Amino acid sequence: MISLASRLLVILGSALQHDAWKEFTGSARFTVTYPAAWRRIGISTDRLDILSSAEFAEGVLIAQNEAEIIVIELPDSAGASFGELIERETQGDSVVSHREVRGTIANNQGCKTLRELVATSEVAPGVHEIDTVFYCEVHGRKFATRLRNWPHDRRQAEYRRIALRVARSLRVPG
Numbered sequence: 001m002i003s004l005a006s007r008l009l010v011i012l013g014s015a016l017q018h019d020a021w022k023e024f025t026g027s028a029r030f031t032v033t034y035p036a037a038w039r040r041i042g043i044s045t046d047r048l049d050i051l052s053s054a055e056f057a058e059g060v061l062i063a064q065n066e067a068e069i070i071v072i073e074l075p076d077s078a079g080a081s082f083g084e085l086i087e088r089e090t091q092g093d094s095v096v097s098h099r100e101v102r103g104t105i106a107n108n109q110g111c112k113t114l115r116e117l118v119a120t121s122e123v124a125p126g127v128h129e130i131d132t133v134f135y136c137e138v139h140g141r142k143f144a145t146r147l148r149n150w151p152h153d154r155r156q157a158e159y160r161r162i163a164l165r166v167a168r169s170l171r172v173p174g
Contacts, residue, residue: 024048028073030143033169035162038069047072048166052159062129067149067159069166074135077142082115082135085142093119093131101134101164109171111136111143114164120151132160134167143170 020036027045038050048071053063062068077085086098101114115135120128132147145167147159 024071029173030071030073030138030141031169031171032071032145032166034069034166041068052155062148062150064150065153065155067147067153067155069159069163070144070146070148071166071170072144072146074142074144078140080142082137082142085135086115086117089133089144090117090119093121095119096130108174109138111138111167111170113137114167116164130156132163134164136167136170138170138172139174141172145170 021033022036023031023033024040025031026047028047032048034048034050038052040048040050042049048069050069051062052067053065074085080088096118098115098117101116113136117131117133117135119131119133121131123129128151129148130151130153134145136143136145145163147163149156149159153159
């Protein structure tokens with residue numbers, strides 16, 4: 001018979017593991033943290049690409065009740081405004097909202113301001129996904145933390161909080 005203390009240790013251990021975060025350092029000289037329970041996919045060293053689930057079929061879009069977060073430095077962004085970058089990246093998409101996120105962490109290595117864009121994009125005829133993107137600039141370099149998931153996902157708010165935390169963890173050495 002398992003003692004009450006043993007049960008509490010198992011529950012506490014699960015909770016701590018669920019809250020554990022890992023650090024990713026890219027070859028493009030930036031660092032972010034991400035949930036340890038999420039699975040890294042791809043082998044790229046210049047971007048972070050993670051899935052909320054361990055269930056994964058190569059070459060398949062995200063499954064129902066699953067999300068993907070990608071952190072990448074935006075290519076060809078030097079000299080472009082965020083408005084220009086957002087227009088370029090959302091061609092053909094339906095923009096749902098665009099706003100500045102308040103209360104972001106300001107320091108010399110991280111994002112001083114985050115801009116959040118929510119859009120829907122058609123991935124197949126009549127099939128749409130939601131993209132929530134947090135844009136920021138650090139030392140003249142522009143980055144995007146992109147959350148992808150399906151509409152009406154019951155975990156949308158949770159996924160957004162995680163993506164925002166990942167975006168806020170972005171660090172670029174000076």
